[in-house]
Amino acid sequence: xRSYSTITEAAAALRAGQTTSVxxxxxxxxxxxxxxxxxxxxxxxxxxxALEAAEAxxxxxxxxxxxxxxQGIPLGVKDIITTREGPSxxxxxxxxxxxxxxxxxxxxxxxxxxxxxxxxGKLTTCEFAIGMPDFERPFxxxxxxxxxDYWPGGSSSGSGSGVASGxxxxxxxxxxxxSIRIPASYCGVSGLMPTFGRVPKSGCAPLGYSLDHIGPLTxxxxxxxxxxxxxxGADSSDPCTVEVPVPDYLTGLSGDLSGLRIxxxxxxxxxxxxxxxxxxxxxxxxxxxxxxxxxxxxxxxLPFYGELTGxxxxxxxxxxxxxxxxxxxxxxxxxxxGTRKMLGMAFSLSAADFVQAQRARRVGQRAVTALxxxxxxxxxxxxxxxxxxxxxxxxxxxxxxxxxxxPYWDSTGNPVIxxxxxxxxxxxxxxxxxxxxxxxxxxxxxAADAFQQRSDWHLRKPDLVVxxxxxxxxx
Amino acid sequence: xxxYLTITDAAAALRAGETTSTxLVRAAIDVADRCDSEVGSFIVRxxxxxxxxAQAADEKLAAGDPVGPLHGIPLGIKDxxSTAEGTSxxxxxxxxxxxxxxxxxxxxxxxxxxxxxxxxGKLTTMEFACGLPDFERPFxxxxxxxxxDHWAGGSSSGSGSSVSTGxxxxxxxxxxxxSIRIPAAYCGVTGVMPTFGRVPKSGCVPLGYSLDHIGPLTxxxxxxxxxxxxxxGHDPSDACAVDLPVPDYFAGLTGDLTGLRVxxxxxxxxxxxxxxxxxxxxxxxxxxxxxxxxxxxxxxxLPFYQEMMAADMVVxxxxxxxxxxxxxxxxxxxxxxGTRGLMSMAxxISAADYVQAQRARRVAQKAIAEKxxxxxxxxxxxxxxxxxxxxELASLLAQGGFNSIYTQYxxxxxxxxxxxxxxxxSTGLPLALQIAARPxxxxxxxxAADAFQRVTDWHxxxxxxxxxxxxxxxx
Numbered sequence: 008x009r010s011y012s013t014i015t016e017a018a019a020a021l022r023a024g025q026t027t028s029v030x031x032x033x034x035x036x037x038x039x040x041x042x043x044x045x046x047x048x049x050x051x052x053x054x055x056x057a058l059e060a061a062e063a064x065x066x067x068x069x070x071x072x073x074x075x076x077x078q079g080i081p082l083g084v085k086d087i088i089t090t091r092e093g094p095s096x097x098x099x100x101x102x103x104x105x106x107x108x109x110x111x112x113x114x115x116x117x118x119x120x121x122x123x124x125x126x127x128g129k130l131t132t133c134e135f136a137i138g139m140p141d142f143e144r145p146f147x148x149x150x151x152x153x154x155x156d157y158w159p160g161g162s163s164s165g166s167g168s169g170v171a172s173g174x175x176x177x178x179x180x181x182x183x184x185x186s187i188r189i190p191a192s193y194c195g196v197s198g199l200m201p202t203f204g205r206v207p208k209s210g211c212a213p214l215g216y217s218l219d220h221i222g223p224l225t226x227x228x229x230x231x232x233x234x235x236x237x238x239x240g241a242d243s244s245d246p247c248t249v250e251v252p253v254p255d256y257l258t259g260l261s262g263d264l265s266g267l268r269i270x271x272x273x274x275x276x277x278x279x280x281x282x283x284x285x286x287x288x289x290x291x292x293x294x295x296x297x298x299x300x301x302x303x304x305x306x307x308x309l310p311f312y313g314e315l316t317g318x319x320x321x322x323x324x325x326x327x328x329x330x331x332x333x334x335x336x337x338x339x340x341x342x343x344x345g346t347r348k349m350l351g352m353a354f355s356l357s358a359a360d361f362v363q364a365q366r367a368r369r370v371g372q373r374a375v376t377a378l379x380x381x382x383x384x385x386x387x388x389x390x391x392x393x394x395x396x397x398x399x400x401x402x403x404x405x406x407x408x409x410x411x412x413x414p415y416w417d418s419t420g421n422p423v424i425x426x427x428x429x430x431x432x433x434x435x436x437x438x439x440x441x442x443x444x445x446x447x448x449x450x451x452x453x454a455a456d457a458f459q460q461r462s463d464w465h466l467r468k469p470d471l472v473v474x475x476x477x478x479x480x481x482x
Numbered sequence: 483x484x485x486y487l488t489i490t491d492a493a494a495a496l497r498a499g500e501t502t503s504t505x506l507v508r509a510a511i512d513v514a515d516r517c518d519s520e521v522g523s524f525i526v527r528x529x530x531x532x533x534x535x536a537q538a539a540d541e542k543l544a545a546g547d548p549v550g551p552l553h554g555i556p557l558g559i560k561d562x563x564s565t566a567e568g569t570s571x572x573x574x575x576x577x578x579x580x581x582x583x584x585x586x587x588x589x590x591x592x593x594x595x596x597x598x599x600x601x602x603g604k605l606t607t608m609e610f611a612c613g614l615p616d617f618e619r620p621f622x623x624x625x626x627x628x629x630x631d632h633w634a635g636g637s638s639s640g641s642g643s644s645v646s647t648g649x650x651x652x653x654x655x656x657x658x659x660x661s662i663r664i665p666a667a668y669c670g671v672t673g674v675m676p677t678f679g680r681v682p683k684s685g686c687v688p689l690g691y692s693l694d695h696i697g698p699l700t701x702x703x704x705x706x707x708x709x710x711x712x713x714x715g716h717d718p719s720d721a722c723a724v725d726l727p728v729p730d731y732f733a734g735l736t737g738d739l740t741g742l743r744v745x746x747x748x749x750x751x752x753x754x755x756x757x758x759x760x761x762x763x764x765x766x767x768x769x770x771x772x773x774x775x776x777x778x779x780x781x782x783x784l785p786f787y788q789e790m791m792a793a794d795m796v797v798x799x800x801x802x803x804x805x806x807x808x809x810x811x812x813x814x815x816x817x818x819x820g821t822r823g824l825m826s827m828a829x830x831i832s833a834a835d836y837v838q839a840q841r842a843r844r845v846a847q848k849a850i851a852e853k854x855x856x857x858x859x860x861x862x863x864x865x866x867x868x869x870x871x872x873x874e875l876a877s878l879l880a881q882g883g884f885n886s887i888y889t890q891y892x893x894x895x896x897x898x899x900x901x902x903x904x905x906x907x908s909t910g911l912p913l914a915l916q917i918a919a920r921p922x923x924x925x926x927x928x929x930a931a932d933a934f935q936r937v938t939d940w941h942x943x944x945x946x947x948x949x950x951x952x953x954x955x956x957x
Contacts, residue, residue, distance in 0.1 A: 246844070321833070325833035325834055326837050328833070329833075329837035329838045329841060332834055354832070357800075357803075357828070357829065357831065357832060358800030358803070358804075358831035358833055359800055359803040359804040359828055360833055361800070361836050362800050362801050362803075366804060369721065
């Protein structure tokens with residue numbers, strides 16, 4: 008069996024007649040059959056519908072119809088985004104199943120489907136993208152395919168583990184405080200948070216509506232560019248989307264970073280002793296690779312780091328509670344304890360606190376815009392440490408957030424990607440974070456792709472995936 | 483009192499050589515000398531600089547140099563908007579005098595000045611545009627020129643009373659809950675609140691930044707169009723300003739309303755017992771006049787009226803408290819009791835309440851946009867009766883008595899709305915008509931207001947106090 012790690016490879020093989028969409032779907036199903044129970048990637052699988060879509064994709068190829076690189080590619084969708092196959096749960100007992108049924112395909116899902124992609128199923132998350140893994144609830148526990156004792160990160164947990172383990176070639180996640188980039192970093196895949204307003208988010212259960220972003224998780228930056236090309240563009244159903252033309256995200260992927268100025272900061276002063284012993288070396292090597300690709304590297308200092316990180320959490324929980332208030336008042340115990348604890352933080356926040364946080368965001372946005380006058384990209388670690396052990400998650404909520412460097416960019420709304428840059432404690436992945444100017448995903452992807460042309464961290468696979476080649480896939 | 487009631491007439495006379503700017507400014511100074519101490523329009527008057535500006539304006543005219551549309555016209559500025567002549571107080575002991583000095587001319591003021599307008603002085607308001615008239619503080623009491631026992635309305639109190647009496651020919655006000663339209667209604671002048679984002683508000687002390695609008699108060703709608711054509715347009719210094727072309731606001735002033743669909747609602751179910759006995763007839767007559775001009779009149783119902791009344795207060799109080807928090811914590815007693823009362827409300831509002839109020843605004847904006855699919859304009863009374871007497875003001879507010887005021891709705895939705903005189907109350911005070919339009923369709927709104935003023939003369943009535951003749955008669 009020949010398996011394809013990336014959308015780019017699979018798309019080429021489909022067009023070269025070396026594989027079929029049905030074969031790709033069957034392989035994805037076989038991988039999920041083998042590992043999903045242990046890894047906890049899927050909430051629901053849509054094997055039958057996916058195989059039918061694969062047959063349709065193959066028939067289209069046979070008829071000479073080519074809708075682009077996602078045609079016939081197996082993808083997954085985080086279960087807070089609606090698809091027409093069935094209800095969405097948001098991994099919660101609270102969400103009305105009728106909601107997802109009434110909405111049918113979210114705008115992003117219908118864009119993927121129109122491009123010919125296969126929806127393999129709905130992927131695990133944290134309850135409403137904010138809770139914590141909960142062993143008492145009737146939902147899968149998302150585990151890290153690199154080591155099942157570890158959390159894959161959240162809240163797009165299944166999106167990270169699904170791509171890392173090969174159950175899908177790409178997935179949709181959402182990012183409000185880091186929920187695309189944290190699982191991408193912890194699972195060793197690439198995760199892109201586009202600029203706020205770049206991708207419509209209607210049909211997605213909101214967490215913090217002024218912070219929510221939908222974006223792709225894939226093996227490579229090039230695959231992310233492929234998915235973003237399909238996902239990007241305003242839609243009238245989401246008033247947050249912005250009418251900015253969608254550029255060609257692929258033409259810039261030259262591998263050459265000559266002329267780009269990159270600001271770097273390791274952020275160790277925030278992580279303190281939570282920084283992984285291997286992080287400093289991995290980060291220095293990654294920065295060295297970017298310089299070798301032609302970039303001019305300068306040290307920078309992210310302005311208002313603490314303020315923007317704090318503002319993100321404050322706004323996230325306040326907006327979440329406004330959305331959940333009726334259910335919190337009538338169905339408190341149906342929410343998982345982790346969710347109650349997170350949302351409960353909002354009850355001590357005043358309206359003036361919220362307004363002040365939004366004002367701080369504006370000040371921070373201006374300061375980071377000014378910084379982007381001097382540099383084209385800003386590079387930091389995604390997290391200073393590797394994934395948390397599932398039995399150590401309590402600490403994440405209390406002090407573990409200091410090693411997570413993602414909320415800053417949700418507050419500013421700039422586009423940012425996390426890509427693998429090495430391994431730390433217990434051979435768990437570490438992620439590099441690359442941020443760009445608003446709506447300049449092209450340069451973010453260009454740098455990420457150039458790094459991946461010079462490294463192979465993104466192609467490393469966990470042992471259970473290496474074993475995938477031994478799986479029986481029905482012909 | 484000048485021989486010219488409107489900017490339009492004075493501008494024509496200036497160009498015809500029938501008057502001079504110096505004459506116009508001296509006449510305005512005479513009115514202020516005669517009645518400002520009673521009416522309380524000015525916080526500070528800039529006689530010397532305005533006379534110097536008038537002389538320069540006359541020299542420019544004499545030399546045949548090109549001049550702007552407001553050339554040589556005496557104007558006044560609400561004292562929460564900064565001007566180069568001196569400091570701004572916001573009618574408060576708290577505002578740092580250095581703030582206004584550092585700002586110099588606000589964008590709107592420099593636009594008026596560039597168009598030839600002459601700044602006669604700074605006009606009274608309520609403390610920070612949200613307090614109440616306070617007899618214990620070292621600031622003038624803004625009285626109603628039609629009856630000195632009555633309030634001029636607020637918070638653009640001096641803007642309304644100075645235009646009404648002729649101390650200026652036009653004035654800048656601001657509107658967060660009705661602060662342009664209420665004094666326009668109570669003082670019998672025309673006030674225009676432009677669409678949110680139409681006029682930049684940098685250089686203005688914020689009250690509720692997602693609700694604040696700057697706009698003109700003038701004698702006529704045509705004068706309002708004249709000032710708006712100078713004020714409108716994007717400026718990068720105000721993040722809320724929208725970059726849309728500024729249309730010709732005069733082209734539509736045809737006096738003909740044929741083809742326009744006008745939705746009307748008297749709102750008596752909300753005004754209740756506050757409705758003046760003469761208001762129903764005055765409103766019916768005004769609607770009939772619009773129909774007589776060719777408009778097709780239909781009954782409408784403003785969607786989410788009460789929700790928007792509440793949302794306006796919640797959002798305004800919260801945003802104001804966020805801005806004022808450091809001073810509230812250190813200088814509580816320097817704020818006037820009325821201001822403290824409003825700010826205190828904010829302490830009981832949670833972050834989630836605020837978010838919910840903003841979400842409610844979004845819902846109502848959608849609903850009113852649907853209404854505007856069926857009608858071009860929506861017409862209501864501005865207030866249910868004439869100006870409130872000073873001795874009733876405190877008790878009315880204590881009872882939550884904003885029932886008589888119908889302005890807040892349009893601040894929440896951000897649509898443009900104008901108030902213009904439509905009759906007299908049972909106690910001889912002005913009554914007013916409110917006309918609202920689609921976002922950025924000030925053209926149609928001004929067309930209707932101007933057409934109404936071509937067939938009525940309510941806007942040309944002048945209070946007795948402003949004419950020397952009547953003062954003489956009283957003596």
